[in-house]
């Protein structure tokens with residue numbers, strides 16, 4: 069039987085990292101088989117990979133989040149790190165126009181283009197962070213014509229979902245779908261085809277109900293799965309099975325790694 073996959077967590081952040089052994093045991097008990105720990109900046113990249121080396125069921129990604137543009141980044145170093153056995157994606161990358169005082173748009177766009185070039189060079193899928201910038205992100209993605217990626221923690225419109233699906237990309241939902249006011253988003257959860265759906269925690273952020281306001285952790289992806297099951301009128305086991313299949317179809321390097329581990 070297939071277990072759950074938390075397709076987007078940040079295990080290197082303080083508060084998660086300090087009690088990681090305990091949190092990963094708790095996740096196992098909650099039925100979570102695999103976790104993808106997603107990178108956000110140069111400073112924590114090595115730590116993120118170290119976690120993936122330490123825990124056989126954790127994969128890592130490398131990439132620079134739009135908010136970290138001004139911290140600087142080294143493309144050659146990112147390419148080198150992406151060759152690591154457990155690094156299965158480039159991310160999270162994208163654009164975020166929500167905060168006025170954040171990185172200027174031009175800087176974010178340069179960074180995003182650099183990250184897509186790395187994805188192309190390393191032949192790894194990328195993980196999209198998109199906030200109030202959909203048209204810009206989508207236009208830039210179109211120029212690069214790369215294989216499918218995933219829009220993480222989706223909270224955008226249904227209209228944009230159709231565009232994403234038309235281009236073959238995946239959509240990942242986090243604990244936001246459990247929030248009381250998320251009726252529209254739950255309609256989108258119903259609408260996304262079974263072979264394009266992923267689930268995640270985005271921990272330590274965005275804890276699902278009833279843990280809102282508390283730190284999130286990978287175990288809580290089981291709550292996201294239950295919500296998806298309820299909304300789509302299917303069992304949690306089916307949600308686990310289809311989202312796990314989707315995860316390993318999208319992140320093929322994770323699939324190869326797992327197959328190799330099982331054969332040795």
Ligand SMILES: [Zn+2]
Nearest residue numbers: 076106160270
């Ligand atoms: Zn994230």
